[in-house]
Amino acid sequence: MGIPLSRPDITEAEIKEVRSVLLSGRLSLGPYLERFEKAVADYVSAQHAVAVSSGTAGLHLALLASGIQPGDHIITTPFSFIASANVILYVGARPVFVDVEPDTGNISPQAIERKISKEYIKRGNRWVCRMDGMPLSALIPVHVFGHPCRMDEINEIAHERNLIVIEDACEAMGSLYINRMGERIHTGTMGKIGVFAFYPNKQMTTGEGGIVVSGDEKLTQTIRSLSNQGRDDMGTWLWHPRLGYNYRMDEMSAALGLVQIKRMEEMGAKRRAVMRSYNEHLAVLEGIETPPEHPYAEANPFVYVVKVKQGDRDDLMRYLASRGIETRPYFTPIHLQPVYGERFGFKRGMFPVAEELGERCLALPFHNNLKEEEIAFVAESIKIWLERRIKKNGKRDKKIKGAAEAKPG
Numbered sequence: 001m002g003i004p005l006s007r008p009d010i011t012e013a014e015i016k017e018v019r020s021v022l023l024s025g026r027l028s029l030g031p032y033l034e035r036f037e038k039a040v041a042d043y044v045s046a047q048h049a050v051a052v053s054s055g056t057a058g059l060h061l062a063l064l065a066s067g068i069q070p071g072d073h074i075i076t077t078p079f080s081f082i083a084s085a086n087v088i089l090y091v092g093a094r095p096v097f098v099d100v101e102p103d104t105g106n107i108s109p110q111a112i113e114r115k116i117s118k119e120y121i122k123r124g125n126r127w128v129c130r131m132d133g134m135p136l137s138a139l140i141p142v143h144v145f146g147h148p149c150r151m152d153e154i155n156e157i158a159h160e161r162n163l164i165v166i167e168d169a170c171e172a173m174g175s176l177y178i179n180r181m182g183e184r185i186h187t188g189t190m191g192k193i194g195v196f197a198f199y200p201n202k203q204m205t206t207g208e209g210g211i212v213v214s215g216d217e218k219l220t221q222t223i224r225s226l227s228n229q230g231r232d233d234m235g236t237w238l239w240h241p242r243l244g245y246n247y248r249m250d251e252m253s254a255a256l257g258l259v260q261i262k263r264m265e266e267m268g269a270k271r272r273a274v275m276r277s278y279n280e281h282l283a284v285l286e287g288i289e290t291p292p293e294h295p296y297a298e299a300n301p302f303v304y305v306v307k308v309k310q311g312d313r314d315d316l317m318r319y320l321a322s323r324g325i326e327t328r329p330y331f332t333p334i335h336l337q338p339v340y341g342e343r344f345g346f347k348r349g350m351f352p353v354a355e356e357l358g359e360r361c362l363a364l365p366f367h368n369n370l371k372e373e374e375i376a377f378v379a380e381s382i383k384i385w386l387e388r389r390i391k392k393n394g395k396r397d398k399k400i401k402g403a404a405e406a407k408p409g
């Protein structure tokens with residue numbers, strides 16, 4: 001019995017739509033791109049959307065279009081997929097990490113506040129670093145594993161300190177945040193710009209792909225132009241008013257995405273049912289922490305992540321692998337990745353909560369069509385592992401106790 005970590009949910013409808021693109025002969029910049037952008041914007045209630053070739057490309061363009069300058073400081077989380085920080089390096093800015101909340105793994109508003117109060121001072125209408133005098137210009141919260149960040153608090157800080165908020169919602173398509181007013185708002189639509197990703201393991205897929213959403217029309221036009229070699233709406237094919245990139249989404253991807261976005265409701269219901277079933281199976285197991293639930297969050301989970309006792313995670317992973325169950329440790333914190341250590345001198349111990357999560361979090365097999373018997377098998381396997389673990393630790397405790405007693409005096 002092999003159970004993969006994830007699997008895209010593709011039906012005949014997707015196949016039919018992609019096939020019709022192939023038969024049409026128009027493989028890029030066609031009608032599907034526009035329809036897909038409109039459908040996503042409608043779904044998340046955003047005014048504008050620009051589809052791009054990946055979530056990473058979308059984040060890169062979001063930073064460029066926001067006017068981030070080389071040397072600018074950008075606050076973000078070390079507990080994320082590396083792309084959310086890499087894009088800061090792409091534009092020559094400096095990632096300023098702050099620690100995360102122990103339950104959700106999301107950036108902690110208190111930690112942001114502490115960091116700014118300690119290391120930045122007000123100069124004019126901006127906040128600059130006490131050390132190098134460079135401006136703090138943006139904040140990139142990441143809705144980790146699909147669980148919304150505390151956006152009321154984050155937006156408040158951003159407003160007070162004049163920071164642009166770029167939401168990395170690449171793991172949070174279909175997740176809702178319930179704000180102080182009780183409104184249910186899609187992640188990705190609470191900052192200046194939001195970015196979603198459609199890699200095959202995400203809540204919906206276009207193969208490779210992503211989309212940038214915003215309420216700012218001018219910003220969106222800039223992003224569209226940047227994604228298309230710097231062309232503008234007015235110009236001709238070989239006229240490039242600015243330095244751009246080729247970050248376009250092709251028609252096959254857009255057609256695939258168009259069917260997937262229409263299925264979000266159905267797919268989200270399936271995902272949440274799988275999550276509930278896991279929760280029920282695992283809640284009875286002592287020593288395994290299931291994902292957090294908060295009244296401010298209605299998550300459409302990206303992955304199903306449990307927390308294991310520190311020091312035990314890799315052993316559990318090996319045991320599950322021996323039973324054909326694929327899992328993945330999420331995440332190695334970004335500040336501990338080689339590039340970041342070398343460039344910025346980040347070291348272990350700087351962000352203890354992120355580091356602890358990095359050692360305790362394990363993603364279990366999770367996709368829309370995971371069967372009840374597969375979930376039960378995973379849960380049963382974890383139970384067996386826990387029982388063996390307790391036995392083994394009991395023996396070790398006895399040995400230690402025995403050794404202590406054997407000591408003279």
Ligand SMILES: *Cc1c(COP(=O)(O)O)cnc(C)c1O
Nearest residue numbers: 054055056081083084170197199
């Ligand atoms: C998936 C993901 C991205 C973007 O991924 P792409 O593979 O470039 O589409 C960015 N940030 C986070 C947190 C992600 O999980």
